[in-house]
Amino acid sequence: MKAWTIRKPGGREELQMKEKEMPAVREGEIRIKVKAAGINRTDTLTRQNTNLKAPYPILGVEVSGIVVDNHSNSPHLSEGTRVAGLVNHGGYAEFVSMPADRAIVIPDNLSFEEAAAIPEVFLTAYQTLYWLGELKDKETVLIHAAGSGVGTAAIQLARQLSNATVIATAGQSEKLDRAKSLGASAVVNYKKDSFDQVVQDQTEGRGVDVILDFVGASYWDMNLASCALDARWVLIGTLGGAKIDSLSIGQLMMKRLSLKGTVLTPRSDDYKARLTHEFSKRALPLFNEGKLKPVIHSVIPFKNLPEAHRQMEENENIGKIILSIEEESV
Amino acid sequence: MKAWTIRKPGGREELQMKEKEMPAVREGEIRIKVKAAGINRTDTLTRQNTNLKAPYPILGVEVSGIVVDNHSNSPHLSEGTRVAGLVNHGGYAEFVSMPADRAIVIPDNLSFEEAAAIPEVFLTAYQTLYWLGELKDKETVLIHAAGSGVGTAAIQLARQLSNATVIATAGQSEKLDRAKSLGASAVVNYKKDSFDQVVQDQTEGRGVDVILDFVGASYWDMNLASCALDARWVLIGTLGGAKIDSLSIGQLMMKRLSLKGTVLTPRSDDYKARLTHEFSKRALPLFNEGKLKPVIHSVIPFKNLPEAHRQMEENENIGKIILSIEEESV
Numbered sequence: 001m002k003a004w005t006i007r008k009p010g011g012r013e014e015l016q017m018k019e020k021e022m023p024a025v026r027e028g029e030i031r032i033k034v035k036a037a038g039i040n041r042t043d044t045l046t047r048q049n050t051n052l053k054a055p056y057p058i059l060g061v062e063v064s065g066i067v068v069d070n071h072s073n074s075p076h077l078s079e080g081t082r083v084a085g086l087v088n089h090g091g092y093a094e095f096v097s098m099p100a101d102r103a104i105v106i107p108d109n110l111s112f113e114e115a116a117a118i119p120e121v122f123l124t125a126y127q128t129l130y131w132l133g134e135l136k137d138k139e140t141v142l143i144h145a146a147g148s149g150v151g152t153a154a155i156q157l158a159r160q161l162s163n164a165t166v167i168a169t170a171g172q173s174e175k176l177d178r179a180k181s182l183g184a185s186a187v188v189n190y191k192k193d194s195f196d197q198v199v200q201d202q203t204e205g206r207g208v209d210v211i212l213d214f215v216g217a218s219y220w221d222m223n224l225a226s227c228a229l230d231a232r233w234v235l236i237g238t239l240g241g242a243k244i245d246s247l248s249i250g251q252l253m254m255k256r257l258s259l260k261g262t263v264l265t266p267r268s269d270d271y272k273a274r275l276t277h278e279f280s281k282r283a284l285p286l287f288n289e290g291k292l293k294p295v296i297h298s299v300i301p302f303k304n305l306p307e308a309h310r311q312m313e314e315n316e317n318i319g320k321i322i323l324s325i326e327e328e329s330v
Numbered sequence: 331m332k333a334w335t336i337r338k339p340g341g342r343e344e345l346q347m348k349e350k351e352m353p354a355v356r357e358g359e360i361r362i363k364v365k366a367a368g369i370n371r372t373d374t375l376t377r378q379n380t381n382l383k384a385p386y387p388i389l390g391v392e393v394s395g396i397v398v399d400n401h402s403n404s405p406h407l408s409e410g411t412r413v414a415g416l417v418n419h420g421g422y423a424e425f426v427s428m429p430a431d432r433a434i435v436i437p438d439n440l441s442f443e444e445a446a447a448i449p450e451v452f453l454t455a456y457q458t459l460y461w462l463g464e465l466k467d468k469e470t471v472l473i474h475a476a477g478s479g480v481g482t483a484a485i486q487l488a489r490q491l492s493n494a495t496v497i498a499t500a501g502q503s504e505k506l507d508r509a510k511s512l513g514a515s516a517v518v519n520y521k522k523d524s525f526d527q528v529v530q531d532q533t534e535g536r537g538v539d540v541i542l543d544f545v546g547a548s549y550w551d552m553n554l555a556s557c558a559l560d561a562r563w564v565l566i567g568t569l570g571g572a573k574i575d576s577l578s579i580g581q582l583m584m585k586r587l588s589l590k591g592t593v594l595t596p597r598s599d600d601y602k603a604r605l606t607h608e609f610s611k612r613a614l615p616l617f618n619e620g621k622l623k624p625v626i627h628s629v630i631p632f633k634n635l636p637e638a639h640r641q642m643e644e645n646e647n648i649g650k651i652i653l654s655i656e657e658e659s660v
Contacts, residue, residue: 132588216579235583244577249546249568252591258462259589261582 003058003093004305009050012306012313020058023090025097030077031069032098035112036299037091038062039308039321040120040149042265046089047309060091060323061265063098064106064115072100082106084115086123086272092305094325101273104280107288117294117320118287121149123272124236124264125157126279128212132234132260139209140165142199142226143184144219145239147175147318152182152295154212159183160291161282167202169195178295178318196222207231217241224248227255235261295319302326333388333423334635339380342636342643350388353420355427360407361399362428366446366629367421368392369638369651370479372595376419377639390421390653391595393428394436394445402430412436414445416453416602422635424655431603434610437618447624447650448617451479453602454566454594455487456609458542462564462590469539470495472529472556473514474549475569477505477648482512482625484542489513490621491612497532499525508625508648526552537561547571554578557585565591625649632656 003020025031037060046052046059064084070077077083083103090096106115128150129135141158145151146168158164159182168179169188176187186202188195199208207228213219218240227233252259264272286292297317300308302325311321333350355361367390376382376389394414400407407413413433420426436445458480459465471488475481476498488494489512498509499518506517516532518525529538537558543549548570557563582589594602616622627647630638632655641651 235579238579238583242578242580244579245575247574247577248572249565249574249591250572252589253565253568253593255591256593257591259582261579261585261587263583263586 001094002302003090004060005056005058006047008056009048009052011048012309014047015059015306015309017303017305020093022095023093023097025069025071028072028100029097030067030072030083030100030103032063032065032083032096033068034063034065034091034094034096034325036064036116036325037323038116038120039312039323041312043092044309044313057089058091058093058096059089060087060093060096061089062086062116062119063091063096064112065096067103068095070100074100074103076105077103082112082115084112084119085276086119092302092323099269099273102269102276104276104284107284109288109290110294113296113299113322113324114294116322117149117296119276120264121153121320122157122283122292122294123275123279124150125154125212126283127264127275128234128236128262129154129157129162129210131275132262133210133212133232135162135164135210135232137162138164140167140203140206140228141210141212142195142208142223143168143179143212144170145214145237146170146179146184146187147172148214149295149317149320150214150236151212152178152319155179155182155184156292157283160286165202167195167199167208175318182295194222195219196225199226203228210234212236214238215240217244220244224251227257230256232258232260235259236263297321299324331424332632333420334390335386335388336377338386339378339382341378342639344377345636345639347633347635350423352425353423353427355399355401358402358430359427360397360402360413360430360433362393362395362413362426363398364393364395364421364424364426364655365442366394366655367653368446368450369642369653370450371642373422374639374643387419388421388423388426389419390417390423390426391419392416392446392449393421393426394442395426395655397433398425400430404430404433406435407433412442412445414449415606416449422632422653429599429603432599432606434606434614437614439618439620440624443626443629443652443654444624446652447479447626449606450594451483451650452487452613452622452624453605453609454480455484455542456613457594457605458564458566458592459484459487459492459540461605462592463540463542463562465492465494465540465562467492468494470497470533470536470558471540471542472525472538472553473498473509473542474500475544475567476500476509476514476517477502478544479625479647479650480544480566481542482508482649485509485512485514486622487613490616495532497525497529497538505648512625524552525549526555529556533558540564542566544568545570547574550574554581557587560586562588562590565589566593627651629654
């Protein structure tokens with residue numbers, strides 16, 4: 001089968017399509033004929049990582065496709081079932097295997113490209129909002145990087161599952177317009193305005209209950225000022241730096257804040273299975289009803305992977321960049 | 331009735347026993363004839379606080395005693411029932427009222443002095459270990475200020491409710507001996523040794539799952555180094571300063587840490603009622619069986635309150651300082 005790997009760690013010029021062996025499928029796993037794969041920042045970071053152990057893996061951590069072998073005891077995953085989900089690696093390929101308990105059965109109304117746009121960003125957004133952020137009905141949430149894949153997913157989940165009030169920040173007017181159309185009730189262009197002031201105005205001085213923070217250091221003081229009593233502040237990225245110059249424990253205590261760091265990719269198989277299960281139960285019906293929508297920036301043919309990585313690395317996207325694996329494109 | 335208040339904000343010399351009106355008892359409340367009251371740091375801080383609104387309240391936030399009026403619909407709190415619990419203020423008095431849903435029915439084998447030593451420290455320890463620390467069976471917990479009221483309660487709860495491995499720190503050998511006798515499996519005299527090294531040795535490099543941090547700034551880097559993956563680090567005091575000079579978000583994320591600030595006293599009535607209810611259900615039977623024990627440093631007659639405050643302010647105590655309100659002592 002055809003698959004994308006790299007000659008050696010480095011830039012996009014190292015990406016190489018190769019003929020590889022079909023992946024093994026173990027007890028409890030399914031093998032999928034891949035139809036589409038999502039591009040993620042972890043892929044471009046893995047591509048550059050010089051510390052990886054040999055042999056270098058096939059890149060790609062999320063796919064959609066058709067079940068071709070079911071070595072699990074799940075009756076819902078018979079051959080021909082349309083599924084999507086997270087794989088540990090090997091997603092940029094014609095075939096891949098994954099633990100059956102991590103498969104999401106694709107709602108009928110979604111294409112393979114749309115389905116491949118769901119797992120990483122919606123599961124991350126779900127984990128961040130609910131498992132870490134403990135978002136409750138009608139609370140207020142501040143979502144930074146509102147144009148990102150996780151940002152666009154989080155705005156929708158917070159609105160549709162929790163009727164939350166969403167305040168979103170981004171640096172481009174198209175991203176802010178999209179955030180509004182997805183349900184944000186207030187948006188802030190961080191290049192023009194201070195979001196903490198908007199938060200104070202929008203919440204009548206109370207602050208927000210949950211922050212999804214992809215930014216880190218450069219927003220630190222404004223995030224702290226934006227927290228309501230008992231707020232949960234979830235750190236999922238450091239686009240604005242990772243080093244904080246000072247921290248007041250007194251404020252953490254008096255505001256009774258929870259500051260939580262997280263990453264999804266290195267979590268255990270069991271964690272991902274539980275997350276997938278809960279997400280499927282709560283959120284998939286809303287995709288079926290059209291209330292939740294995968295946000296796709298571009299669909300790129302399999303053979304043009306370097307272009308997909310370029311879009312990701314240059315932060316061009318609003319929503320997901322999807323690699324499409326049709327027969328003719330391989 | 332007799333009650334302790336102050337002439338004006340200030341030192342112990344401002345404490346003044348006065349004749350006060352009996353407290354009102356509202357719907358949903360009980361009135362208690364107080365038999366004993368716990369001394370807490372919040373009392374000495376309130377005594378010094380120049381920002382309090384007039385009129386200055388009767389001090390004291392936890393008591394034990396006998397129900398004399400039941401204005402609630404709880405059949406368990408009839409007149410004559412022995413109860414203990416948190417009050418919003420007014421505990422240093424012959425009578426006090428409290429919400430009925432915050433009353434703990436005292437186990438038969440405990441004296442009033444012992445019962446008054448339970449609410450604040452055991453509820454704080456329970457809240458910190460379970461509601462914030464999410465301590466699970468057989469996890470490892472690092473407890474600083476092991477000789478404090480909350481410390482001695484936390485060691486016992488972690489051992490008895492969760493079979494946890496406890497590593498405890500303190501600065502005096504008597505406090506460390508007491509920590510061991512309460513169930514700590516390793517103790518560290520912070521004046522002699524670095525606790526992070528002991529944590530690494532005791533956990534084979536894995537780190538601890540939960541930290542109860544009363545110390546703050548001066549232990550910051552060692553606490554961070556002591557955290558296992560997915561650790562919960564709960565900030566409940568700043569004995570070692572409140573200002574951190576630098577914070578690495580990268581480590582918070584990679585270790586997937588939760589850093590949570592908390593204070594108990596300003597929490598809502600509803601929160602305290604729920605906490606009291608869950609604590610009573612899980613922990614009170616273990617007091618009955620003698621597996622959990624209030625740790626009492628001293629019992630001081632009602633008229634000698636200034637001496638009780640002195641012991642608290644000079645950190646003399648291992649466990650609780652209790653004010654005893656017998657007829658003859660008033």
